[in-house]
Amino acid sequence: MSGSGMQYIIVGIGGQGILFTSRVLGKIAIDKGFPVVGSEVHGMAQRGGSVISHFKVGGYSGPLVSEGQADVVMAFDQKEGIRNLAFLKEGGTFLVNADDESAFENDHLKKYLARRKIETCRFAGFRILDEHMGGKYLFLNVLILGAASGMKIEGFEEDRVAAALKELAPPKHLEANLKVFELGLKAARA
């Protein structure tokens, strides 16, 4: 782990399975022996609206990430991702399920990403799941884990994510999950 720790922001829309992603992230951190603190959204705020998980690995006390401090923003939804980019620190990584490439042609957005030296990793999650998984978008959370591994984002080491999936995913969906994980890895390398 670089410096004092790693701070993650995971955003999307209620119902997309964000909480599972932070469970995997947490499992990996704990297995490595790092303390973890974070914050989740439950209840009314979770119903189909914007949701955000804060996740901090290392010696932190409070559960929330401050503006400009996140190492990584992972977005299940492109709009939510862009809306929450202010959380990213300079030089941070933006991993996004991109469904409208034209948004990234926006001049203001391009300038912000360039000025803040943000590394953007886009993958077309919905298209991949359409092509390979019969449009089952509930697999988006595992796809994004694969993409994060493929992009070598700290905390998502490939072997550790695969091991965490084996432990945390329901056995009957394990095979499909591992397949989607591979798809995510491939998407990142493409």
Place this chain on the structure above:
Amino acid sequence: MTKEGAGKKSLLLGNEAIAQAVVAAGCQVATAYPGTPSSEILPAIAAAADRLAAPMAVEWGANEKVAFEMAVGASFAGARTCTAMKQVGLNVAADAFMTVALYQLKGGMLLISADDPGPHSSQNEQDSRMFAMFAKLPCFDPSDASEAAAMVKDAYALSEKHGILVMLRPVTRVAHCRQTIDVVESFEPGTPVKFERDVNRWMALPAIVRMSHPRHNARIAKIREEFETDWGKYNYELPAKGKAKLGVIAAGVSFSMLRDLMKEWGRDDIAVLKVGTPYPLPRKWVESFIARHDKILILEETYPVIETQISDRSKVNGRWNGAVPEAGELLPEVIEEIVLAQLGETPPKLDTSELAAAAGELGLTVRKPQLCAGCPHRSSYFAIRKAIPAAINPSDIGCYSLGVNQKGLDTSLCMGASVTMSSGFYLAHKVTGQERPVVATLGDSTFFHMGVSGLLSAVYNRHAFVLCVLDNSITAMTGGQSNPGLTGKPREKDEGVALSIESVARGCGVTFVETVEAYDIAAGAGAVGRAWEHAKASRSPAVLIFKHPCMLLRVPQDTVSVSVERDKCVGCRYCIDYFGCPGLSFDERAKKTSVDKRYCVSCGVCAAVCPHKAIVKSAG
């Protein structure tokens, strides 16, 4: 940091950490009514009790007052007890809470009242610590999940030492934080249970209260003294290096956030007094900190509880002088601003102007919570509105309050108020010689929680309105808990008796009771019309049950694919404005609706919605 593989640690939700601590402390009777952010506590207590085979009763009460009083009875008998609820739930239990404060309890009793600064999922931002101060009861304010868990054990020790009810007050950021926590592997033995008759102890008659109230004051003074000296694990000072430029008194999660910020800033010129026991405030200890610093700032959520207990506030900056906002959550950016303002500094502002401009051009806004795709409430509201568009639609607290997007409700206030406010709407119009249809909505769990007493009253008083119970066979908003309409109970091997809403309504004296399939809009609309005619003619409430399981239960159902015939769609937005399913999206440029298959669950209900028959069931 621990070594790899050392100890058994797990990443627990704050509520799960609290729950396993309750089981570990030897709690024998645990009760609750769900409400965000407290809902996961009781199921996690049951899970830990099942895992450790602990001899415990773990049960939902029909409402918070019921749950609270179940725990009180068990405590009178000698059992160690716990009751959990959200902040507004404590209002429901307040009658018992305020008086049980005066009792010399037998079994230790812990009240967990979870607050929701923000608010994120609540109808207000009230501070339960204020309630603790009102009842003169000791209160612990945890700064994170692991401290909350530690406080549980100590709260029982304090409760049993003084025979007093003790409150633990986690906020959302503690209840719903995730933190590395040691997994509990054992539990303390419970306390002996034997109820002993003693009316002077167990009754709150005026003559008895004239003795118990002074006694209560004496013991809270004693506890204040103990908090002054013996509770350094929760009340401690982090001194500055050299002379402090500012002294901050910080409680709860604000303390944790301040610590991270100070690390981020690399500052050591701020002294911090961490307060874990806001009531009764260890006043001498706090005032000695104030005396040693030139300037003081108080960070606490959400009301000025510590602040109001300080006798001389001339050096103190807080809510009384506007230094700290009087509403909303103390987020890191808010804390940064107010702490630096005290130091005469301005926070370094991240320049996000390009991002704001991009968000404007790309139309990025916060997505509001909404009913799930396929949610039966959506079609229920559509039917209700369609039947009597001019009706007043009082509603209640639960997922169905999201029906505001379907323009299906006019009011929401608190649990059960849909029924009682319908009585009020009826009466206001009646005394002024008017007639206005009233069609109210509430959920199955809310009906059992507080709907029934309002219904009894409406039958007795002859109030004409239609009460629609949106029965999705679950307490959905809070994450799918059981309720008296179901057989499920928190512990694995327990089974309850499911009450029928129809029978309960009839038992209340309601003469029109019907159940309809919530997906069937035509049948629902017809039933609402009939119910209102009956209510008017008989001057009595009519009850209509819209039944269909919550989508989150994933009960298998028919898959009905739909599509939009573009040439038939006239772009009127009726389906978007009144049905408003995430599975339907509207193209503003083409002025056409289309099915958004990212969200569509193929329930087929929207095929009945379009006035131009443009939404059709497609083959396959």
